[in-house]
Amino acid sequence: MAWDMLPMLAVMLPVLAMVAAVPLGARGAERLTLAYAPVGLALAIGIMLVVQLGGVPIRQELGHWAPPLGIAFRADGLAAAMLLTAALIIGAIAIFARADFGTAAGAVERRHAFAFWPLLLGLWAAINLAVVANDLFTLYVALELLTFAAMPLVCLDGSRATLQAALRYLMFALLGSVLYLLGVALIYGSAGTLDIVLLAQRVRGDIPVMIAIAVMTAGLLAKTALLPLHLWLPPAHAGAPAAASAVLSALVVKGSFVLVLRLWFGVMARVPMPDAAQILAGLGAAAILLGSVAALGQARLKLLVAYSTVAQIGYLFLMFPLLAASAGEVAAKAWTGGVVQAVSHAFAKAAMFLAAGIMASRFGHDRIADLSGAGRAMPVTLLTFALAGLSLMGVPPSGGFAAKWLLLSAAIGAGQWWWALVILGGGLLTGGYVYRVLAMGLRAGDPAPEPAPVAWQRDGIALALALVSVVLGFLPLAAFGLVQIGRLDVAP
């Protein structure tokens, strides 16, 4: 069977492309990225089909060395869903970014264009590695690769404010990853292996392992930007160029989130931690409410979208107590709801950041109070923003609705009705800040400056991403069965 090579190829090929892109220069790197994007998409679709049709995770032991001596890759349903999400979004961003970072024929190559394309490829490789690696230390390497690729994207324009945001992001990220590494040392010392599948069978809830999980979770939360550790996110994501913000908000924070899932429901699959999970979801609830309120108060559009990311990350953590306290169908609903939230938020937020970027480049600013007339000058962009907003709010029939509905019914099913209130309240607040932007955009005002010549392609890409996030809600629930495949916490 050659199918088990696919996850390895999904990691190796973008790394090779990144290495090859550096000597090719800005123009060559751009062409290489655009040429690789369909290949990466085909690999992701292939992995998804193999996992879906086979019903079991793809597993590959690198060099035929079995763990614990060797290292294995394992693409389960969650990994397949995230790989496909990453491939679609990065492919779309690559096309969108040609206007900002492309090098026209005959033009001189610019420094930030030269940096952007290899970084995008590196980020893709890192995301793919973070979702398919089955070894805690390989995951550490993936986490660092993700940070090293994402940090320069924050400060591509080289202004002082973005450099400061990038430095702050790097400090949070470094603290997070070194704490994670400390946990890896403690787990290896107590269990003698780092393979997640083996750990799931071996680990008992003894003290060193509990300390390790606590330290690693804290480190990963700093990288995922869950509420008390979110301070780096708004300046970093709002200051980056639109194409970069879209990848950062849509994908980079999800990489470390997948790691938290692997820890809690992979390594600790046999040791439920319902009390700690309540704390985690409590932080998530605080993120939803405070992040949304902060978004309501922002004067600048990109900061509003960035605070909306802080809030939406909160939803991801509501699945933890629901999974820890229940089994069977309710737990399955919570798991699916969490993963669908991650995927639909990725598409909606990428679309929203691209729409915000298009508006900012047309108006020359992104002050929400001065956006009047946007609806007349750029109806498609405002429609994109609205559709993405509907998905974030959880209005049916969007993907965000499917996610929030699943979480809501799992919360009721698990007898934890208070999370249902948080989900509903968060939806209302989200509606509030999306309405603020739309109401201002639809108001009659000074006509915006003349349209830029390539705007329709960029609008089309942003609209397509927003439509994907809405169409996710039309998928029959059976299609979400994919993400159940290979869950370690229900393995016999």
Added chain:
Amino acid sequence: MTGTIFGLVGAALIGIGLFGMLVRRDALLRILSFNLLGGGVFLVFGAVARRGAGAGFGGDPVPQAIILTGIVVAFAATTLAVALVLRLAAAKDRA
């Protein structure tokens, strides 16, 4: 016995480094604290390697390999952070 001492020294370094990263505001001091913290983690890995010694080896080779990889990653992170601090300083001079 040496394993225990290394482990304790590692724990002390982790404590100092964590304190520095959380309390210090100066970027360079925080980068140094990060390196102390990383050094402490590597010492803990070393203690783990010594405790896992067997089959005639002086230590378990897996944590040792992890230490080497970790040092490379930490070095890369430090250079990246220092480069960023230098760029920031240059931007301040221009402003």
